Amino acid sequence: MSKVLIIGAGGVGGVVTHKCAQATGVITAITLASRTESKCRAIADQIEFPIGTAQVDADNVPELIELIKREQPKLVINVALPYQDLTIMDACLATGVDYLDTANYEPLDTAKFEYSWQWAYQDRFKEKGLMALLGSGFDPGVTNVYTALAAKKYLDEVHEIDIIDANAGNHGQPFATNFNPEINIREVTAACRHWENGDWVETSPLATKRVFDFPDGIGPMNIYRMYHEEMESLVKHIPTIKKAQFWMTFSDNYLKHLEVLQNVGMTRIDEVEFNGQKIVPLQFLKAVLPDPGSLGPLTKGRTCIGVIARGIKDGKRKQVYIYNICDHEACYREVKSQAISYTTGVPAVVGAVMMLTGKWRGEGVFNMEQFDPEPFIEKLGPMGLPTVVVDGGDWAEL
Template structure:
């Protein structure tokens, strides 16, 4: 019996619960836990497969241990907040259970996106004979697997990668984020870093802009360079990479609102005093912005997330573009969520299936590119996120 415990009942948690319920050949029992159990019950009510629910504070290791010991899962799928990765990993170590997440740990008081804290768990997981799979979302996650596919099948050496993420959807709101506003804004406003010639190069947030013509009728959109954590593991595990960049689309409307919010101090993550109480401006902003979960029925359009990999094949320069297109409205019809949550949640379930079926197996802490990409992508396609490969084409470097 393969039972999973899902921790987190936001948009991604809902998708993970729905898709786990579709994987009945592998996953035979599901418990969904969150700080607010009513959110879990609301998701469970949408699903025909029985989903048990529980309340847990994911900041509290003893509570997590008690929950895991009671439920006895084979795998914990962490789709809670990135601040809670380490407490959940601690609880998995204490109970002897494998671990999977979709985003790397970051400390609450610093917008610092790196794997060092989780990689430090390598020996402890290895000694216990346990596996931790990090970043099994889309970016990070599928983009790592796309890069591994390029390295395995299309290029003898990968020299450059551009990870390009477009949300060509529209929800009609004046300003809203498609996932947790606090995490989204921390990520976007952090200094940009990209990898070039063996070192990280830091620039101002969103200072570098390109125009990219997206496939399948999406068309040209402005993309902005920013830091994203999968680059850190990719340049470590695929050392031939000389240049790695991450690009994301932002509308002029989004950027205008973000600039104003920054200028008036609403994106600060340090405490300020208000009416005798300490509050964090960004957390207050999160409370007044639309809940990302409410955007599902409003959002129309598509996402396009992919990797352009350039390098050498048979002694000649070559590039390959590997991507996925996902439709917001189709996602909502299937799992009551928009494509941003869908493209994160489905790969989490596919990663879980790889672990539970031992197609991906190891002892210690792993990133996605360390395993065979092909069985993962085959299952990902059958679960709703097919892969498109454009093999060849002009070597067109993004500066």
């Protein structure tokens, strides 16, 4: 008998709720809470399994504690925004409940992507005998598990990783982001960092471009190097990695709009005075951009996200490419959401199942690569995200 409390009723929260309702062998009761309860109700109404709903301000620890005490879940799945990670972790500690999220904590006023704040909870979770699983989405999340799989099964030592995230889909809008626009634009406009020979190397945002030929008929697309949080935990936990890079596809149209928005100051995250009121330009921009949830029925095409790991096997240089392909329209048919929310929400539920069944267990704060990747991968396919492994092939650096 395991009850889960899901916090956040956005694109990802919708998928997580649908998928928890399919995991009835493990999850027996679900409450979905968010700032706007009507959004929770709208999701619950799409699902036959009974879903409880609640209103909560996840920035407010006493409110969270009250909710958790009332609902008595075994696990809190945090799919609100990265700003709420620490308050939800505090409430889990106060109530003795395990915690899972899909994105590292970010302070509201600085776009800083690092695990330091959450890793600082290690002793407190350990002392209470609780487990926190960080970054159980796709990237971070499955990409960490794919790297761990390369290290366990395909290579004796991993030396280089390239994490490559392609959205080869199209929503037909002039400019829109596939997940929360504020979080997305903060991430994309941040300085690029990659790991090389024991240190971070900083370069300008999106300044390094390659063409990558994606599998299964997707074909060549432009990919741009950027910083992504899973590299921080991967180079810590798999110290043989000498080089780690993260790449994402962007269309020329997306980049053109982003450049103009940046040039005119609309992506700023500091407060500006407007008509006697203080506003944050990026938050205003979010309010006028299409809601990512509205893109679900419009988006066609596929995503392809995976990891190329290169290293040594039996004394020889070798590479392995591990990836998933996900179809936007198939996701919408199944859970009324496009593939970006789907590829995040499904691994969150697989992570939850790993914790609730004890397949992944520990006391403290953990990243995904610290556990055995195989039980996770075995569950991921049947839950909707099959894995493809191309074992071998030419060592081809990006």
